[in-house]
Amino acid sequence: MLMTEVIRAKRDRESLPPHVIRQVIREYTDGTIPDYQMSALLMAVYLNGLDKTELTAWAGAMLHSGEVLDLSSIPGAKVDKHSTGGVGDKISIPLAPLVAVCGVRVPMISGRGLGHTGGTLDKLESIPGFRTDLSIPQFVGGVARVGACLIGQTDSLAPADRKLYALRDVTSTVASIPLIAASIMSKKLAEGVSGLVLDVKVGSGAFMKTLDDARELARTLVAIGEGNGVKTEALLTDMNQPIGRAVGNALEVRESIEVLRGEGPRDTTALVEALGGAMLRMGGQAADQEEGEARIRAAIASGDGLDRFRWMVEFQGGDPWVVDEPDRLPAAFHTKDLIFNEDGFVRAVDTEKIGMAGVLLGGGRRKKEDQIDPAVGMEIRVRIGDAIRRGDVSATIHYNDSDRLAAAEAMLAEAWTVGPEPPEQGPLVIDRIAGAGSPG
Amino acid sequence: MLMTEVIRAKRDRESLPPHVIRQVIREYTDGTIPDYQMSALLMAVYLNGLDKTELTAWAGAMLHSGEVLDLSSIPGAKVDKHSTGGVGDKISIPLAPLVAVCGVRVPMISGRGLGHTGGTLDKLESIPGFRTDLSIPQFVGGVARVGACLIGQTDSLAPADRKLYALRDVTSTVASIPLIAASIMSKKLAEGVSGLVLDVKVGSGAFMKTLDDARELARTLVAIGEGNGVKTEALLTDMNQPIGRAVGNALEVRESIEVLRGEGPRDTTALVEALGGAMLRMGGQAADQEEGEARIRAAIASGDGLDRFRWMVEFQGGDPWVVDEPDRLPAAFHTKDLIFNEDGFVRAVDTEKIGMAGVLLGGGRRKKEDQIDPAVGMEIRVRIGDAIRRGDVSATIHYNDSDRLAAAEAMLAEAWTVGPEPPEQGPLVIDRIAGAGSPG
Numbered sequence: 001m002l003m004t005e006v007i008r009a010k011r012d013r014e015s016l017p018p019h020v021i022r023q024v025i026r027e028y029t030d031g032t033i034p035d036y037q038m039s040a041l042l043m044a045v046y047l048n049g050l051d052k053t054e055l056t057a058w059a060g061a062m063l064h065s066g067e068v069l070d071l072s073s074i075p076g077a078k079v080d081k082h083s084t085g086g087v088g089d090k091i092s093i094p095l096a097p098l099v100a101v102c103g104v105r106v107p108m109i110s111g112r113g114l115g116h117t118g119g120t121l122d123k124l125e126s127i128p129g130f131r132t133d134l135s136i137p138q139f140v141g142g143v144a145r146v147g148a149c150l151i152g153q154t155d156s157l158a159p160a161d162r163k164l165y166a167l168r169d170v171t172s173t174v175a176s177i178p179l180i181a182a183s184i185m186s187k188k189l190a191e192g193v194s195g196l197v198l199d200v201k202v203g204s205g206a207f208m209k210t211l212d213d214a215r216e217l218a219r220t221l222v223a224i225g226e227g228n229g230v231k232t233e234a235l236l237t238d239m240n241q242p243i244g245r246a247v248g249n250a251l252e253v254r255e256s257i258e259v260l261r262g263e264g265p266r267d268t269t270a271l272v273e274a275l276g277g278a279m280l281r282m283g284g285q286a287a288d289q290e291e292g293e294a295r296i297r298a299a300i301a302s303g304d305g306l307d308r309f310r311w312m313v314e315f316q317g318g319d320p321w322v323v324d325e326p327d328r329l330p331a332a333f334h335t336k337d338l339i340f341n342e343d344g345f346v347r348a349v350d351t352e353k354i355g356m357a358g359v360l361l362g363g364g365r366r367k368k369e370d371q372i373d374p375a376v377g378m379e380i381r382v383r384i385g386d387a388i389r390r391g392d393v394s395a396t397i398h399y400n401d402s403d404r405l406a407a408a409e410a411m412l413a414e415a416w417t418v419g420p421e422p423p424e425q426g427p428l429v430i431d432r433i434a435g436a437g438s439p440g
Numbered sequence: 441m442l443m444t445e446v447i448r449a450k451r452d453r454e455s456l457p458p459h460v461i462r463q464v465i466r467e468y469t470d471g472t473i474p475d476y477q478m479s480a481l482l483m484a485v486y487l488n489g490l491d492k493t494e495l496t497a498w499a500g501a502m503l504h505s506g507e508v509l510d511l512s513s514i515p516g517a518k519v520d521k522h523s524t525g526g527v528g529d530k531i532s533i534p535l536a537p538l539v540a541v542c543g544v545r546v547p548m549i550s551g552r553g554l555g556h557t558g559g560t561l562d563k564l565e566s567i568p569g570f571r572t573d574l575s576i577p578q579f580v581g582g583v584a585r586v587g588a589c590l591i592g593q594t595d596s597l598a599p600a601d602r603k604l605y606a607l608r609d610v611t612s613t614v615a616s617i618p619l620i621a622a623s624i625m626s627k628k629l630a631e632g633v634s635g636l637v638l639d640v641k642v643g644s645g646a647f648m649k650t651l652d653d654a655r656e657l658a659r660t661l662v663a664i665g666e667g668n669g670v671k672t673e674a675l676l677t678d679m680n681q682p683i684g685r686a687v688g689n690a691l692e693v694r695e696s697i698e699v700l701r702g703e704g705p706r707d708t709t710a711l712v713e714a715l716g717g718a719m720l721r722m723g724g725q726a727a728d729q730e731e732g733e734a735r736i737r738a739a740i741a742s743g744d745g746l747d748r749f750r751w752m753v754e755f756q757g758g759d760p761w762v763v764d765e766p767d768r769l770p771a772a773f774h775t776k777d778l779i780f781n782e783d784g785f786v787r788a789v790d791t792e793k794i795g796m797a798g799v800l801l802g803g804g805r806r807k808k809e810d811q812i813d814p815a816v817g818m819e820i821r822v823r824i825g826d827a828i829r830r831g832d833v834s835a836t837i838h839y840n841d842s843d844r845l846a847a848a849e850a851m852l853a854e855a856w857t858v859g860p861e862p863p864e865q866g867p868l869v870i871d872r873i874a875g876a877g878s879p880g
Contacts, residue, residue, distance in 0.1 A: 007612035011486060035476035040611035043483035046451060171480035172447035 003027075003037045010044040018057035025061035029160040035167055042164075042173040050178040055220060056227025058178070062186035063228065065160035069136065069192035071107060074144045077283030078105045079195040081275050082188050084217065085117035087205040087355040088242035088380070092120045092150065093256035094264070095272050095279075097308035100147030101299040102276075104283030107143045107191050108150040109157065116205070116355030118249065118364060121152050126250040126330055126374035130318030146315045147308065157190040177213070181220040185228070195231040195282035197275055198222070202430065203240035205351025211236070211430070218433045226435035231282055235274060236430040241349040241384050244268035248363045248377010248398060250329040257326055260306040267383075267428055273297060274429050330375040332398035336405060338412060339391050346386045348417040354378065354395075357408040357415070361399055376400055378408075385422050443467075443477045450484040458497035465501035469600040475607055482604075482613040490618040495660060496667025498618070502626035503668065505600030509576065509632035511547060514584045517723030518545045521715050522628050523639040524657065525557035526646055527795040528682035528820070531639065532560045532590065533696035534704070535712050535719075537748035540587030541739040542716075544723030547583045547631050548590040549597065556645070556795030558689065558804060561592050566690035566770055566814030570758030586755045587748065597630040617653070621660040625668070635671040635722035637715055638662070642870065643680035645791025651676070651870070658873045666875035671722055675714060676870040681789040681824050684708035688803045688817010688838060690769040697766050700746040707823075707868055713737060714869050770815040772838035776845060778852060779831050786826045788857040794818065794835075797848040797855070801839055816840055818848075825862050 006024055009016055016024075024041070027033045050058060071078050079099070083089050096106045110132075112119035121132045132152045134142065142149030155162075161183050168174045188196055198221050201207070202214035218234035225232025244265040246255040258264040259272055277292030286292030299305040306323060314320040322328045358364050362373035379396040382388060394416055399405040446464055449456060456464075464481070467473045490498060511518050519539070523529050536546045550572075552559035561572045572592045574582065582589030595602075601623050608614045628636055638661050641647070642654035658674035665672025684705040686695040698704040699712055717732030726732030739745040746763060754760040762768045798804050802813035819836040822828060834856055839845040 004610060004612045007483075011483065011612055035474075036479040036607060037611055039476040039480040040483045040613065043447075043451065043480045044487070047484070047487045167476065170444060171477055172444045172451055173480065 003033050007037065007041050007044060010041060010048055013048050015051050016054050018053060021054060021057040022061040025058065025065060025160050029065045029163060038164070039167055039171040039173070042168060042171060042179070045179060046173045046176040052223045052227065055178055055182060055224050059182040059185045059189070059224040060228050062158050062160040062164070062182060063189045066158050066190065067136070067156040068190050069107070069140065069157075071140065071143065071192040074105060074140070076103065076105055077195060077285070078107055078143065078193045079197065079279045079283045080106060080108050080188060080191055080193045081197045081199060081279060082184060083199040084184070084201050085207060086201040086239040086243060087117060087351050087358070088244055088247045088252065089118065089201070090120075090123055090246070090252035090256050091199065091243065091268070091271050091275060093123060093253060094259040094305065094309070095276055096148035096150060097260070097312055098272065098296050098299045098305040099276050099279045101304045101308050102280050102295045103285045104279055105143050106148040106279075107139070107193060108148065109153060109187065109191050110150055111153065112365070115366075116352050116359060116364070118247075118252070118355075118358070120150065122372055122374070123249045123252045124150060124318075126253055127313055127318040127322050128328065130313060131316050134316065142315050146312050148312055149316070153187065158186040161186050177217050177220055181217060181224055185221060185224040189225070189228055189230055193230060195279070196225055197278045197282060198232065198234040199271075199275055200234050200236050201239035202236055203238055203351065204349065205242065205355060206239035215431070215433070222433050222435045231435065233278055233282065233432065233434040235278065235432055237271065238426060238428050238430060239351060241351055242354055242380050243271060245379050245381070246377065247354060247358050247380060248361070249372065249374040250331065251377040251379065251398065253322070253329060254326045257306070257309070257323060260300060260309055262300045270428055332375040332400050334399050334405075336397045336399065337393045338395045338397065338409065340388050340394055340416070340418060341390055342418050343389050344387075344418040344420050345422040346382050346384050346388060346416055347419040347423045349384060350415045353411050353415040354380065357411040360407040360411055361397070361404050362401065373400060376404075382416070385425055387422070388418065443473050447477065447481050447484060450481060450488055453488045455491050456494050458493060461494060461497040462501040465498065465505060465600050469505045469603060478604070479607055479611040479613070482608060482611060482619070485619060486613045486616040492663050492667065495618055495622060495664050499622040499625045499629070499664040500668050502598050502600040502604070502622055503629045506598050506630065507576070507596040508630050509547070509580065509597075511580065511583065511632040514545060514580070516543065516545060517635060517725070518547055518583065518633045519635040519637065519719045519723045520546060520548050520628060520631055520633045521637045521639060521719060522624060524624070524641050524647060526641040526679040526683060527557060527791045527798070528684050528687045528692065529558065529641070530560075530563055530686070530692035530696045531683065531708070531711050531715060533563060533693060534699040534745065534749070535716055536588035536590060537700070537752055538712065538736050538739045538745040539716050539719045541744045541748045542720050542735045543725045544719055545583050546588040546719075547579070547633060548588065549593060549627065549631050550590055551593060552805070555806075556792050556799060556804070558687075558692070558795075558798070560590065562812055562814070563689045563692045564590060564756075564758075566693055567753055567758040567762050568768065570753060571756050574756065582752075582755050586752050588752055589756070593627065598626040601626050617657050617660055621657060621664055625661060625664040629665065629668055629670055633670060635719070636665055637718045637722060638672065638674040639711075639715055640674050640676050641679035642676055643678055643791065644789065645682065645795055646679035655871070655873070662873050662875045671875065673718055673722065673872065673874040675718065675872055677711060678866060678868050678870060679791060681791055682794055682820050683711060685819050685821070686817065687794060687798050687820060688801070689812065689814040690771065691817040691819065691838065693762075693769055694766045697746070697749070697763060700740060700749055702740045710868055772815040772840050774839050774845075776837045776839065777833045778835045778837065778849065780828050780834055780856070780858065781830055782858050783829050784858040784860050785862040786822050786824050786828060786856055787859040787863045789824060790855045793851050793855040794820065797851040800847040800851055801837070801844050802841065813840060816844075822856070825865055827862070828858065
């Protein structure tokens with residue numbers, strides 16, 4: 001195989017055979033193929049795309065560039081959930097213990113926040129003592145014993161993805177649906193799961209701003225999963241406003257505990273039910289979506305989900321008392337209420353601005369090296385469609401630094417659009433995209 | 441300027457401002473921009489193109505990446521001719537002295553043969569003693585005294601082109617009309633000429649196989665020249681069969697001498713007249729094309745062109761007696777006639793196969809490092825439209841090695857297409873494309 005011929009073929013919109021793609025990924029990972037050839041190929045892929053067969057091979061080759069976890073010693077279904085990223089997206093935290101309670105194990109390898117979206121690892125680490133850097137054997141042990149475990153990326157899984165991502169980052173080839181999808185799926189499939197539920201976000205706070213793009217990403221993700229032998233289903237969900245009330249690491253853990261107590265915001269709870277229901281269906285613990293959602297609700301009502309979360313926190317070195325006394329979580333020194341200056345209805349929210357305000361407060365990262373402050377964040381007090389009056393509170397800011405407060409306030413100044421009429425509103429779960437191999 | 445933003449802009453089909461292009465070329469040449477970013481940009485340029493303003497800036501930046509010759513000490517017009525490459529294209533050899541005789545100086549920096557097309561330097565070096573590695577001062581002296589001088593590329597001219605070409609070669613970004621055009625023009629404009637006539641070849645022996653591609657290349661070349669302040673005109677000429685009779689280095693010098701003696705093949709002579717006429721017009725030594733061509737014919741008839749060529753050979757260290765006794769040129773030990781096996785008319789010639797047969801005989805290079813044999817080659821005995829009979833000679837092969845002969849014969853086996861009817865034939869000069877600043 002000549003790499004120049006591979007680049008030429010993709011440049012000329014030809015389809016690359018799977019064995020060629022596998023060799024390219026292998027030889028790029030081991031350094032045989034230099035960066036300057038790979039970046040030309042990446043740009044050709046960016047502009048000319050990859051078809052379904054190519055995508056399956058590309059993601060599969062990245063997946064097999066490193067260790068693939070073997071969870072076969074653990075009985076039963078192992079199903080993970082992955083979100084493409086949103087604002088206030090704490091769903092994994094209540095979801096994992098609830099699904100585990102219902103008999104489907106959840107091995108979850110997650111990421112950190114970057115840009116306007118938060119990361120589950122950062123949120124969980126706001127629990128004093130909570131460790132996400134468990135070894136692979138410890139992780140497998142957690143999945144086997146507790147039923148759910150949540151750790152960060154390790155160097156041994158999908159090393160091709162790290163090397164390729166670094167190159168894409170400096171060659172403007174990040175925002176490509178096939179490359180994004182292959183990157184996501186290579187990491188998730190390396191977890192050794194039997195099923196995967198994807199939460200593909202669409203709207204002002206998501207990476208995919210349009211339904212068409214989100215649907216294409218969802219289809220691409222599902223095709224890669226199914227092509228690599230893993231049952232995969234994607235939910236397209238609304239990200240035109242933050243999920244629930246809390247945006248910020250410790251604040252989101254607090255809201256997660258509220259969900260587990262049956263006291264969570266309606267939309268957060270509804271998303272947990274929808275995604276959890278799909279995971280139970282996929283794991284063979286529910287005959288249909290309805291039964292799956294009912295089982296999740298029952299696990300909330302019984303308190304079993306809360307108990308399982310307490311165990312999960314304890315297993316991962318965190319302070320289990322947090323679950324019963326959320327005031328043990330880090331809290332900001334100050335709060336400030338932002339108020340509306342007009343009467344009307346909340347018509348729209350610039351969700352990305354809310355996410356960026358959280359970063360400006362110190363709760364997220366602009367660069368990978370940035371340190372985060374777990375205590376800061378916002379409680380969002382209104383939702384789209386709410387009637388508001390001049391003087392009503394839009395958000396309560398939790399802050400530790402007045403300069404950072406000022407920056408966040410400036411960012412939030414025009415985050416809410418108010419008008420005289422309530423807007424039309426769409427559903428929270430917009431669509432479901434299942435592969436041929438997924439249970440309906 | 442962030443290189444990632446430059447790549448993104450071209451990826452998204454935006455136009456890059458000239459100052460950005462200049463910075464990119466400068467920083468790539470000095471090593472600030474790494475190969476892996478440049479190759480992503482090159483692929484984006486390959487797939488999304490460059491507009492006229494971008495092209496002018498790109499070629500101009502490459503031109504100014506090194507020395508630009510200052511020929512202002514030499515009075516009068518300085519006009520060069522460049523061919524995009526064909527088979528049997530020895531035109532520069534008789535052209536340069538003829539144009540010089542008519543009062544327009546010809547500073548010609550030329551290339552070596554690679555692939556199926558020959559190079560003027562290789563042809564001239566078949567003259568015993570002829571040197572093409574003159575220093576820049578010697579070259580300028582030759583242009584001033586003899587009126588025409590022909591040397592090879594030097595490291596000091598357009599270094600960006602060498603570095604970019606090497607990267608394009610390994611990233612499958614060679615066959616891009618804007619990048620080809622910028623590469624050609626950066627080198628030619630660095631000669632410090634006031635005018636440039638381009639011979640853009642189209643047909644089975646040319647890089648451009650279709651008239652549309654050739655026309656686009658011609659327009660692009662002219663736009664770059666005019667955009668950089670040099671009068672530029674392109675002739676689109678037929679390359680569906682070799683030019684003249686001779687293909688091979690010493691054989692082509694011999695045919696060049698025949699042209700200068702007024703005994704050359706009709707098409708070779710016609711091309712010399714057409715291109716020379718345009719150069720004289722451009723250099724202000726002819727009022728129109730007709731007068732220009734008449735002056736070239738007169739310089740042939742008077743023998744002045746032959747005398748000037750003798751001087752040129754002598755100035756560049758070659759054996760001037762070759763001009764009067766072409767048998768002093770290297771000759772192959774053996775010849776073999778290829779014959780037709782049928783009656784009919786020559787309908788088509790696979791000119792690229794003839795070029796490759798010349799390479800297989802040892803007269804050209806497959807890799808840059810290959811040594812060439814100046815003596816070998818072919819005399820093509822028929823032209824498209826000729827009536828032929830079984831047993832007629834299609835070509836006489838001049839060879840030194842029977843294995844190489846066998847390889848060339850195999851390549852030539854199906855080079856000629858014979859049919860019962862003569863084909864329709866187009867003109868030798870298909871079209872002229874002039875810039876706004878060129879004299880009509």
